[in-house]
Amino acid sequence: MLTTSTLRKWYWVHKWTSLVCTLFLLLLCVTGLPLIFRQELDHALGNSVDLPELVGAPGGHAAAPRADLDAIVASARAHKPGHAVQFVSRDPDEPDAWFVSLGETVDAPESSAFYTFDGRTGSLVNEYPLGEGLVNLLFRLHTDLFAGLPGTLFLGLMGLLLVASLVSGTVVYGPFMRKLPFGSVRYERSARTRWLDLHNLIGIATLLWVFTVGATGVVNTLARPIIGYWQITELSSMVAAHSGKPLEAETSLERAVAAAREAAPEYDLSFIAFPGNPFASPRHYVAFMRGSTPLTSRLLTPVLIDAESSRVVDRRSMPWYATLLLLSQPLHFGDYGGLPLQILWALLDVLAIAVLGSGVYLWLEKWRVPVETRIAALSVEAAE
């Protein structure tokens, strides 16, 4: 049982953790709402397009022709002279599309172009408008406040405060509900009471979802440190055993992908990093392979491929912290159960906004005590 003084302490924690993070959480909820439908939004705005229907290719894509990957890479380079291909990636929902990202150099931290190629014809279908437009604005406000890694880590800290606010809010929920049945909203009482009841009802009903999205959001803010740690430990040790002289001969993506698929036939390619990129080594490709079940399709297995011989030289599984990051992504994005799950994500997000808004209202209401009442209280204290 909570004593009055313990309850007061928990309430203090709930009030202050919430107050500090509420403004940023409102920003995250409001920008996150359209980002749930990011792919749909990109399509609607013309940022990305569907692959064209192929005329005269009956029998589905099993019978469709397949373009040479080296020709696709060459075409991407020709469209962005002087820039280097960093990654080639795939989307399980678009099995015929190949995505090519380029940077000013192969190890540049920023992408300079993102192309979609038709894997059946090898033709360039779309260039994604990087770093501009509405989706980019929402994404930056949601992930780093236009402040890079410090901005991301700051939002992670706000997420931690949210978690503390949820825990303390749950503790104080019990005493508030002692005399009320679950779900009561006292509409006949003052606006403040009504909003307190709604705050409690919506807060406790959405608790687990908000906790999950908040905690996985915090893990996502640690993506860069997590990946960086994996690169300097796991990837370096994987590469160190196979280091050799710098590349001399021409490399072939086509042969590298074929080798990765042969070495891991039960997997599908998620993305492949080019030699010289921080996700690979100066003389190796690293193919990140995904599994074929709903769960393992979210996980990655790195396969090290010697770029000169096109031979697979190593294959490892990801450490637990990388797996944690990879599993945090769907649980934060809500992109793993079709459109109905996205809609539920949006509805729950709107409810979270209602909890945040009612919380601010309840705090502001406290200051709306009439001046006369406060003066009266002061004169009572003075008389005592």
Place this chain on the structure above:
Amino acid sequence: MSTARGIRIWRAPLWLAALSAVGLVAALLSDGPGDVLAWLTLAAPVLVVAWCAAPRVQRAFFRPDVGR
């Protein structure tokens, strides 16, 4: 707090948390049936809030003595 009161206060929140947890995990483990289970279970908190927040429901089920 008495046990009976604790059970009364926490029964519905625990049910909603359990349903949400099942939904969040189900869609991750299975496509098709898992997705449908996730839609049904994660709809629970939304529907409960929508139902309870309706003033008509409050008058009829929570405080029939008020306003009569």
